[in-house]
Amino acid sequence: MGEVADSIVDLLLSEDISGKVIFVYPHVRLDGDCIGSAAALVAVLRNINRRSYVMLEEPIPERLAFMNIPDDLYRIYSSDNHNQLSQEQGLAVAVDCSDAGRMGSAGTLYEVSSSKAVLDHHVSSGEATGTRLVVPQAAATAELVLHIIRIIETRTHKSLLNEQIANFLMVGIQSDTGRFSYQNTTPDTLRAAADLLEAGANLYLNAYHLFDLTSVERMRLISKALSGARMFYDGKMAMTAVTQEMIRDANASDYAADGLVSNLRDIEGVVASFVVRESGDGEIRVNIRSREPFDSAAFAEIFGGGGHHRAAGFSVRDSSVNEVCKSIIHQAESFFTE
Ligand SMILES: [Mn+2]
Numbered sequence: 099m100g101e102v103a104d105s106i107v108d109l110l111l112s113e114d115i116s117g118k119v120i121f122v123y124p125h126v127r128l129d130g131d132c133i134g135s136a137a138a139l140v141a142v143l144r145n146i147n148r149r150s151y152v153m154l155e156e157p158i159p160e161r162l163a164f165m166n167i168p169d170d171l172y173r174i175y176s177s178d179n180h181n182q183l184s185q186e187q188g189l190a191v192a193v194d195c196s197d198a199g200r201m202g203s204a205g206t207l208y209e210v211s212s213s214k215a216v217l218d219h220h221v222s223s224g225e226a227t228g229t230r231l232v233v234p235q236a237a238a239t240a241e242l243v244l245h246i247i248r249i250i251e252t253r254t255h256k257s258l259l260n261e262q263i264a265n266f267l268m269v270g271i272q273s274d275t276g277r278f279s280y281q282n283t284t285p286d287t288l289r290a291a292a293d294l295l296e297a298g299a300n301l302y303l304n305a306y307h308l309f310d311l312t313s314v315e316r317m318r319l320i321s322k323a324l325s326g327a328r329m330f331y332d333g334k335m336a337m338t339a340v341t342q343e344m345i346r347d348a349n350a351s352d353y354a355a356d357g358l359v360s361n362l363r364d365i366e367g368v369v370a371s372f373v374v375r376e377s378g379d380g381e382i383r384v385n386i387r388s389r390e391p392f393d394s395a396a397f398a399e400i401f402g403g404g405g406h407h408r409a410a411g412f413s414v415r416d417s418s419v420n421e422v423c424k425s426i427i428h429q430a431e432s433f434f435t436e
Pocket residue numbers: 131132194219237238239274
């Protein structure tokens with residue numbers, strides 16, 4: 099990461115942008131890593147007297163409210179303010195994603211920035227613009243942000259890792275490693291986590307909110323989706339669908355099926371699992387989880403999506419749940435017969 103990380107710190111500390119604002123962009127469908135990384139970076143930049151905001155397409159969802167991200171740390175993008183925001187913008191930083199297409203409507207503001215930086219760990223990343231620190235070996239973008247913070251500390255001779263910032267980053271690492279249980283967890287991940295724990299992060303409370311806390315509505319939805327799961331290719335593939343009707347019947351939220359795809363992947367013998375979800379806005383979203391040798395990212399790319407080798411996804415419009423399931427089964431055939 100050496101030189102690129104230094105170049106990114108050069109951009110963040112540059113005098114050229116003094117008076118201007120650094121906007122930090124997580125991806126849509128916020129998760130613990132993208133929002134934790136973005137909030138930590140903004141908080142650090144403010145502590146060294148930089149004007150900075152997390153730029154969001156939508157408010158922070160209830161399921162991440164436990165992070166206690168202060169309201170004044172972020173702004174919600176609105177096209178009404180586009181011109182004003184773009185005049186204020188001195189630097190645009192993409193975190194946990196690498197192109198405007200993953201940022202929802204806020205992507206239009208990212209796109210027009212004359213100066214861009216990327217902090218990401220996804221293998222499939224969009225067109226190469228700006229200064230890019232993309233490290234697929236990093237379990238979470240939060241690890242990269244911690245690395246950036248350490249460089250800023252050295253350059254400014256300030257200690258910047260307070261309890262709040264450490265916890266934002268810890269949420270990122272816990273989220274993306276499945277509380278340190280996925281294959282992406284490395285010795286470096288654990289060393290980063292140890293630093294964060296020492297700085298006051300709350301491992302226990304984060305794990306409870308991220309992984310354990312559930313609701314009756316979610317239980318109902320998951321049990322229905324699990325009972326409808328089907329197996330293909332000698333039990334190597336598992337797939338189920340979550341429709342808007344199922345979500346309504348269970349009185350659950352659109353996010354309630356998160357995690358379901360991992361349950362399917364955990365069935366003995368399963369190499370790849372798929373959850374096909376109908377979202378309220380007419381989009382069909384597909385989550386993929388896999389074991390070796392099935393490459394989830396490569397599969398998702400066939401449908402214009404992306405992600406990691408063991409966890410990826412894509413979305414399609416103008417189709418139906420049934421159609422999408424059929425084309426997944428069809429495309430998967432070559433993955434299981436090679
Ligand atoms: Mn991530």
